[in-house]
Amino acid sequence: MARPAALSALIAAHHGRVPPRTGSLIVSVFGALVLPAGEALRLSDLQEWLAALEIEPGLVRTALSRLVNDGTLLRERDGKAALYRLSARALKDFEAAGDLIFGRLLPRPTGDLDLLVIEDTGRRATLRAELATLGFVPLASNLMIRPAWSGRAAPEIGGCLALSLHANAALALRARELWPLEHLASGYRALIAHAQAVQAGNFTSAEARLARLMLVHEFRRIVLRDPFLPEAVLPKDWPGSPARLAFDVALQHVEG
Numbered sequence: 001m002a003r004p005a006a007l008s009a010l011i012a013a014h015h016g017r018v019p020p021r022t023g024s025l026i027v028s029v030f031g032a033l034v035l036p037a038g039e040a041l042r043l044s045d046l047q048e049w050l051a052a053l054e055i056e057p058g059l060v061r062t063a064l065s066r067l068v069n070d071g072t073l074l075r076e077r078d079g080k081a082a083l084y085r086l087s088a089r090a091l092k093d094f095e096a097a098g099d100l101i102f103g104r105l106l107p108r109p110t111g112d113l114d115l116l117v118i119e120d121t122g123r124r125a126t127l128r129a130e131l132a133t134l135g136f137v138p139l140a141s142n143l144m145i146r147p148a149w150s151g152r153a154a155p156e157i158g159g160c161l162a163l164s165l166h167a168n169a170a171l172a173l174r175a176r177e178l179w180p181l182e183h184l185a186s187g188y189r190a191l192i193a194h195a196q197a198v199q200a201g202n203f204t205s206a207e208a209r210l211a212r213l214m215l216v217h218e219f220r221r222i223v224l225r226d227p228f229l230p231e232a233v234l235p236k237d238w239p240g241s242p243a244r245l246a247f248d249v250a251l252q253h254v255e256g
Helices: 005-015 022-037 043-052 057-069 088-101 121-132 169-178 181-200 205-223 240-255
Strands: 073-078 081-086 109-118 137-140 143-149 160-166
Touching (some): 022 043, 022 081, 022 205, 043 081, 057 073, 057 081, 121 143, 205 240
Antiparallel strands (some): 073 081
16 A cells, blocks of 8 residues: 655655664654653564664664663663663653644743853853853854743853843844754745645554654754744744644644
8 A cells, every 4th residue: 555645755854864863763753652652662663663664673773772872762671572761861851842842832032132241251162162052152252142032031151241132133134144044944844845745645543653753753853943033033934833833733633
């Protein structure tokens, strides 16, 4: 029986990346299929699902070993069967990512941006690296900036002066240099096309599970990189909201 075209297109999108990241796809398996059930995952089940997505068993085993070694997954035994579950550390990160992917808790831009002036020039490189992990990007060698969200206070970091900047036309002109907006917009538009195809498709229960996995994987790749900028800074016709709507509708379709 031929695979639905919408599912084939999602699989082709994954394999079209160089190289296709099997570890990232396994992370999506846990976020889309395993975490909601709160269970461990048998290696045999994972290999079966990923074989249907044309992922070789050897790539699966290699990716799992890396995820265990970096502390994302825990490996267990049930008799002869190998099981994998999320570590406590990863579980917290996955739940936060799930809030964003599934729309349970979305950032709400205030219209301002957090601006940090690095005053301790001797620690500039260290501070820039630390601030990058908090979502800041460099505006100048000693200036770091990120969008302000409701409920997210500007960090108090020694050696830095915290200021607030209102979004304006001048910053909008710089936005494409500061954030990968063209890449994100392209990803969102591709996601919309995939989601619309999924919504129009007919799936068996097994195909629907795979379509859900691949749809979540494609959306996750983009939305977790979205800085959620104020509207005044975004390009016109920004596809973020339409992509989320298309994703939500398609997800409902494959969830029955």
